[in-house]
Amino acid sequence: MKFEDIEIEDVDFEAMLEESFKKSESKNDLVTGTIVRIDEKEDQAIVDIGGGRDASLPLCELKDKAGNLTFKEGDSINVVTMGRGKISHTMAQNRVALNEFISEYDDEQEYIIEGTITKKNKGGYVVDCDGLEFFMPRTLSYLSSKTDPIGKKVKAVIVKVDKEKGSVVVSRKELIERDKNKNDEIVSALLENKEPVIGTIKKITSYGMFVDVGGMDGLVHYSQISHKGPVNPSKYFQEGDEVHVIALDYDKKKKHLSLSIKDANLDPWSDIDSIIGVGDTVTATVSNIEPYGVFVDLGEDLEAFLHVSEISWDKNVKHPKDYLVNGQEINVEVIEIDKEGRRLRVSLKNLLPKPMDAFASEYKLGDVVKGVVTSITDFGAFVKVGTVEGLLHNQEISWDKAQNAKSTLKVGDEIEVKIIKIDKDAGKISLSKKALETSPIKAFAQTHKIGSIVTGIVKDKKEFGVFISLQDNIDALIRTEDLHPLKFDEIEKGQEIKGVISFIDANNDKIRVSVKRLERQEEREAMEQLNMDQDDSMTLGDAFKEQFKK
Numbered sequence: 001m002k003f004e005d006i007e008i009e010d011v012d013f014e015a016m017l018e019e020s021f022k023k024s025e026s027k028n029d030l031v032t033g034t035i036v037r038i039d040e041k042e043d044q045a046i047v048d049i050g051g052g053r054d055a056s057l058p059l060c061e062l063k064d065k066a067g068n069l070t071f072k073e074g075d076s077i078n079v080v081t082m083g084r085g086k087i088s089h090t091m092a093q094n095r096v097a098l099n100e101f102i103s104e105y106d107d108e109q110e111y112i113i114e115g116t117i118t119k120k121n122k123g124g125y126v127v128d129c130d131g132l133e134f135f136m137p138r139t140l141s142y143l144s145s146k147t148d149p150i151g152k153k154v155k156a157v158i159v160k161v162d163k164e165k166g167s168v169v170v171s172r173k174e175l176i177e178r179d180k181n182k183n184d185e186i187v188s189a190l191l192e193n194k195e196p197v198i199g200t201i202k203k204i205t206s207y208g209m210f211v212d213v214g215g216m217d218g219l220v221h222y223s224q225i226s227h228k229g230p231v232n233p234s235k236y237f238q239e240g241d242e243v244h245v246i247a248l249d250y251d252k253k254k255k256h257l258s259l260s261i262k263d264a265n266l267d268p269w270s271d272i273d274s275i276i277g278v279g280d281t282v283t284a285t286v287s288n289i290e291p292y293g294v295f296v297d298l299g300e301d302l303e304a305f306l307h308v309s310e311i312s313w314d315k316n317v318k319h320p321k322d323y324l325v326n327g328q329e330i331n332v333e334v335i336e337i338d339k340e341g342r343r344l345r346v347s348l349k350n351l352l353p354k355p356m357d358a359f360a361s362e363y364k365l366g367d368v369v370k371g372v373v374t375s376i377t378d379f380g381a382f383v384k385v386g387t388v389e390g391l392l393h394n395q396e397i398s399w400d401k402a403q404n405a406k407s408t409l410k411v412g413d414e415i416e417v418k419i420i421k422i423d424k425d426a427g428k429i430s431l432s433k434k435a436l437e438t439s440p441i442k443a444f445a446q447t448h449k450i451g452s453i454v455t456g457i458v459k460d461k462k463e464f465g466v467f468i469s470l471q472d473n474i475d476a477l478i479r480t481e482d483l484h485p486l487k488f489d490e491i492e493k494g495q496e497i498k499g500v501i502s503f504i505d506a507n508n509d510k511i512r513v514s515v516k517r518l519e520r521q522e523e524r525e526a527m528e529q530l531n532m533d534q535d536d537s538m539t540l541g542d543a544f545k546e547q548f549k550k
Helices: 013-020 089-104 172-193 266-276 355-362 440-447 515-549
Strands: 027-039 044-050 053-058 076-083 086-088 112-120 124-129 132-137 155-162 168-172 196-202 208-214 216-221 242-251 256-260 281-290 293-299 302-307 329-338 343-347 368-376 380-385 388-393 414-424 428-432 453-462 465-471 472-478 496-505 512-515
Touching: 013 388, 027 089, 044 076, 044 414, 053 076, 076 089, 086 089, 089 132, 089 168, 112 132, 132 155, 155 172, 155 496, 168 172, 172 216, 172 242, 208 242, 208 256, 216 242, 281 302, 302 329, 355 388, 380 428, 440 472, 440 512, 453 472, 465 496, 465 512, 472 496, 496 515, 512 515
Parallel strands: 053 086, 132 168, 216 256, 302 343, 388 428, 472 512
Antiparallel strands: 027 044, 027 076, 044 053, 076 086, 112 124, 112 155, 124 132, 155 168, 196 208, 196 242, 208 216, 242 256, 281 293, 281 329, 293 302, 329 343, 368 380, 368 414, 380 388, 414 428, 453 465, 453 496, 465 472, 496 512
16 A cells, blocks of 8 residues: 555654754764774774764774674774764664665555654654664554653554655554454454354463454453363463364454354253263363362363262272372263253262272171271271271270270271171171170179169169169169159169169170069069968978877
C-alpha cells in the first residue's frame, strides 16, 4: 500500500521533519574530515572538518568490537557535526546507510520495520532500526501521550520516503488497524462456522494456553482443555503443539478471543456406557497424587479417582506416594460410574491377591501365633499377624478386667495371641491374649458346683439384674427374678448378698447366682433335718417300748 492511499488527517510531514531535525548551521551536517591527532590519554581524536575548524571525536567510535583502532592519523573519515566542537562517526555511518536505503527504496514494495523509539518532539518520534533513523508522526503512532514511549520497541510500515531530503516516514497505526481488520475477519469466520480449526500453542500459563489460530491469538482457559475438568495444561501440552479448537466468544472491548479444546472433541460422557463399565479392568496412568487418593488418566479424555483405601489391602496406607508415582501405568478395576456427577472410581487392590485368603490357608481357628501391635484404640489393639491385622479386644487382653490395651500395650510390641475367630467374608480376625492364661472361673469351678452357697459384694445394677463379685476377677449375675425375697430398689453397691450357684459355664466364663433358690434350698434342708430328727425320735421310742416289753 502506498502512502498516498492511506486516509489520515492532513499533516505537514515536511514541517515535522524539519522540526525534528532542526539544528543550527553547524549541526547535523554530514562532512568528510581528516584525523590530525589521536590522543589515547584523553581518549579522543582531533578531526579537521574544514573551514579551519577542528572537532573532537571519542575514540570508542574508531574502535572495533575487540577494542582495536580502525583508523590512524591522516585518514579521511565521515562525521556528522553536533555543535560545540563535537562530531560523531557513528551518526555519519547511519546517515550514509540511510541514504543508501533511500536510494534503493522501491515504491512498489512494502517495508515493515521493527525498531526502538529513541527521541520524541511535538510532531512525533524517532524510531531507530539497526542504526537507521525513521520518523513516526504522533498521529500515526497509536501511542498514548500519557506514557513515555522512549525505549519502547515498535513495529511499523514505511509510508513515505523523501529521497531529496533523505527522510523516511513510518506508521504504526497502519499495521495495527490492518491487524485489527484481519483479526475481525478471523473472529467472524470462527464464530460463524463453529467448526474445529487447527491452532498452534504459543504460550502456556498456569491459567491456560494462548493458541494462534490463523495469525490471531486466543486463550484456552484451563477449564476448557479437557472433559475431565480443570487441568494443568503444562502436564498435557508443550509450546509448539498443534491442537484442535473451537471459538467460544470474542470480547471486542478487551480484544479477547476465548477458545475451547474440549468442545472440539467428543464428550466421552455422552456415550460412557459403550466406552467403559463397572467391573472392567483398564490400564491407567497416574496423573496426580494427593494424600487422600490418586487421580488416574484412562485415556479417551476420561479421568478416574483411586481412593487411598483402594490402593492396597494394607489398612495402614499413610500416603499414596509410598505406593505410586506420577506417570506410572497401573491396571485398575472400575468400581463406580457416576453419570450425573461425571465421576469414575477405580480400585487397585481388587486386582491384587487378598491377604485374608493367604492367611486362612496358613492359619486356623485356635492357632497360637505371634504378632506385632500396629495401633491402639479405646476398644483394643490391632495386631499384625503375617500380612493381615487382627483385633485384640480389651476384654480379650486379660482375665483382670482392670487391664486394657492402653494400659498394658504399646505400638511395636510383639505379643503371643490365640486366633479365636476368622471371618473371611468380612475380612476380620479376632485374637485373644487371655485365652493363653488359666481362666479364674475354671479354677473356681473345680471347687464349686451348682447348689454351692456363696457370698458376693454388689458391683453393678442393671435392669435385668445385679452383678456381684465372688472373688478377684470372678463375677456372677443375679437376675431380677432370682433376687426374692430381696427388693431390687433397696439393693446398693457394696452390699453383701448370699445366694446359691444356679448356673456355671467355665468355658464361657459365666456364673449365675440365685437368692430365691437359696431360700428354697434352706427351707428344704430344714425340712430334711426335721424329718431326720423325727425319724431318730421314733426309733428311740420304739427301742424303749421293746425294752419295757422285755
